[in-house]
Amino acid sequence: MSTPGLMLYISPLSQPARAIILLAKSLDLQYTEEDINFLKGEHKSEEYLKIHPFGTVPAVRDEDLTIIESCTALRYIASKYDTSGKWYPSDLKARARVDEFLDWHHTTLRKHAVGYFLGVVGPKLHDSEADTAKINEHKEEMKKVDANIVRYFLNGRSFVAGDHMTIADLIAVCELEQPMCAYMTFSQPIMDYIERVKAQIGPDYEQVTEKIRSFTKSMMNK
Amino acid sequence: MSTPGLMLYISPLSQPARAIILLAKSLDLQYTEEDINFLKGEHKSEEYLKIHPFGTVPAVRDEDLTIIESCTALRYIASKYDTSGKWYPSDLKARARVDEFLDWHHTTLRKHAVGYFLGVVGPKLHDSEADTAKINEHKEEMKKVDANIVRYFLNGRSFVAGDHMTIADLIAVCELEQPMCAYMTFSQPIMDYIERVKAQIGPDYEQVTEKIRSFTKSMMNK
Numbered sequence: 001m002s003t004p005g006l007m008l009y010i011s012p013l014s015q016p017a018r019a020i021i022l023l024a025k026s027l028d029l030q031y032t033e034e035d036i037n038f039l040k041g042e043h044k045s046e047e048y049l050k051i052h053p054f055g056t057v058p059a060v061r062d063e064d065l066t067i068i069e070s071c072t073a074l075r076y077i078a079s080k081y082d083t084s085g086k087w088y089p090s091d092l093k094a095r096a097r098v099d100e101f102l103d104w105h106h107t108t109l110r111k112h113a114v115g116y117f118l119g120v121v122g123p124k125l126h127d128s129e130a131d132t133a134k135i136n137e138h139k140e141e142m143k144k145v146d147a148n149i150v151r152y153f154l155n156g157r158s159f160v161a162g163d164h165m166t167i168a169d170l171i172a173v174c175e176l177e178q179p180m181c182a183y184m185t186f187s188q189p190i191m192d193y194i195e196r197v198k199a200q201i202g203p204d205y206e207q208v209t210e211k212i213r214s215f216t217k218s219m220m221n222k
Numbered sequence: 223m224s225t226p227g228l229m230l231y232i233s234p235l236s237q238p239a240r241a242i243i244l245l246a247k248s249l250d251l252q253y254t255e256e257d258i259n260f261l262k263g264e265h266k267s268e269e270y271l272k273i274h275p276f277g278t279v280p281a282v283r284d285e286d287l288t289i290i291e292s293c294t295a296l297r298y299i300a301s302k303y304d305t306s307g308k309w310y311p312s313d314l315k316a317r318a319r320v321d322e323f324l325d326w327h328h329t330t331l332r333k334h335a336v337g338y339f340l341g342v343v344g345p346k347l348h349d350s351e352a353d354t355a356k357i358n359e360h361k362e363e364m365k366k367v368d369a370n371i372v373r374y375f376l377n378g379r380s381f382v383a384g385d386h387m388t389i390a391d392l393i394a395v396c397e398l399e400q401p402m403c404a405y406m407t408f409s410q411p412i413m414d415y416i417e418r419v420k421a422q423i424g425p426d427y428e429q430v431t432e433k434i435r436s437f438t439k440s441m442m443n444k
Contacts, residue, residue: 053374065315069325076318093287096298103291106328152275 005063006031006077009051011038012211015110015178016070017058019170023074025204027081039125071102074167087167097161101153101168105175108148112141113179117216120182124219142184150189158196165200173197177209181216227285228253228299231273233260234433237335237400238292239280241392245296247426249303261347293324296389309389319383323375323390327397330370334363335397335406339438342404346441364406372411380418387422395419399431403438 008024008031010017024031036042036057044055052059052068059066060073062080067073078088089095115138123130149172153160161168173194176186186194198205230246230253232239246253258264258279266277274281274290281288282295284302289295300310311317337360345352371394375382383390395416398408408416420427 054370065318067318067322069322071325072318072321075321076314079314079317092298092301095301096287096289096294099294099297100289100291102325103293103328106325107333111329148276 005061007034007061008032009034009036009048009057009059009061011036011057012208013038013215014057015113015174016171018177018208018212019167019174020058020060020070020073020077021208022170022174022201022204023077023087023167025208026201027077027087029077029081071167071171074102074170078167086164089166094162098166098168101160102171104153105171108141109145109172109175112138112145113175113184116142116179116184117182120179121216121219124222139184142179146187146190149193150187154189154193159193165197169197178212181213182220226252227283229283230255231258231270231279231281231283232256233258233279234430235260235437236279237332237396238393240399240430240434241389241396242280242282242292242295242299243430244392244396244423244426245299245309245389247430248423249299249309251299251303293389293393296324296392300389308386311388316384320388320390323382324393326375327393330363331367331394331397334360334367335401338364338401338406339404342401343438343441346444361406364401368409368412371415372409376411376415381415387419391419400434403435404442 006024006029008017008020010021010033012018012021012035021033036048038057042048043052043057048059049055051061051066054068056068058070058073059068060077061067062076065076067076075088082088088098116135119131119135119138122128149160157163159165159169160172176190176194180186228246228251230239230242232243232255234240234243234257243255258270260279264270265274265279270281271277273283273288276290278290280292280295281290282299283289284298287298289298297310304310310320338357341353341357341360344350371382379385381387381391382394398412398416402408
C-alpha cells in the first residue's frame, strides 16, 4: 500500500519499534524509516526532540500526525491501513481482548523484561557492576508473567487475544525476544507460542530481529 | 441508559475504579456496583479471583465479557454506550491523542503518583517506617510528569487529548487526586486543569472522591 506520508523513527534494538516495523511489513506499507541510534545518543538530539519531545524510540509520523507511544501507533496504523481488520479488530469484544493485553503489558511483561535485559546488558555496555539481586527480582517476576500469559491470555488459544494474530502478539513476542537474547528461558507453552507467531510473520521476523540478537551476543561475550 | 448486564467491581479508594464510575455516571448508565474492599483483602477472595484472576481492582463485566484492565474498560464502555462519541472519539487522529495519553500514563503519572501515595500512606496504615528517599524520588519524578502534561499533552489546550473531555481526562484527574490527598502539590496549570475537569463532571466528582479524601485524611492525621 502506498503511504508516502508514513515515517517510522525506529531502532532495531527497541522492542516496540520492532513490533511497529513488523506490522508495517506485514501490511506491506511503503513507509520511510529513520534509524535513531540511541547507543550514540541520537534520541536526545535536537532534531529528534522536535519529533519526540521525551526523546524515546520509536515515534511514528503520518502526514501531520505524530505519535510518540508505541501501542497507540500500532492501534492507529492497524485501524487506518489494515483492510483485513485482523490486526486490531473493530468488534468491541475482540478489540477489548487486544487492548487488555496491551494495557496489561506495560507494568508486567515490559517492566520486567526490560528490567532484566538492562540489568544484564547495561553493565557489560558501561563496564559497571551488575546488580544481581535486582536481576533476580526481574527474573522471578518474569516467571509470573510467563504463567499469567499462559493461564489468562493464551488460556488454550493460539494467540494472546484469541484465535488469530493481532498487534498484541507483535508486542508480546518482541518483548519476550529481548530477555531471551540475554539467555532468559521461558515455559514450553510460551516457546510454542513464540514459534507460532514467528511462523505467521515469516522471514521478516528473523530479519527485523537479527540486530538485537547480534548486539546482545556481542555484549554477553564481553 | 438501561444496561442490566453491566457490573462494576470497584473501590472508591482506587484511582482507575473512580475513573470508570465517573464515566458510567456521566453516561447515565444503569449498572450494578460491587465494592471490593481491598483493605479487608476482598480482592484476593476466592469469589473475586473467579472474576479477576490477578486479584486487582477494578474489573468490569458486561454480559459475558469480563475486562480486567481499566483503560480497556473505559475504551469499551465509551465505544459501546457513549452515543455522543465525545469520550473516546472514533476519528483516528483524535483517538490517537486519547490512546497516547492512556498508554503514556502507566509508567509515568500512575507509577509515581501511586509510588508516592503508597510510600506516604502505607507506613501509616501498617505502622511501619517510611522510606523517605523513595518518597522523594517519586516526588521529583512527579514534577517531570506535571511539566510533561502541561507542555506536551495540554500544550495550551483545555484537556489532555484536545479541546474536549475524554476518558483520558478521567484517568488523569483520578490519578492526580490520589497524591494530592496526601499533600502533594502541582503547578498552577495542572491545578487549573483539574478544576476544569471537575467543573465538567459536576457534583459526581466530589461524591465519588469523598472516600479517598476521608480515608487519606484519617491516615495522615495518625
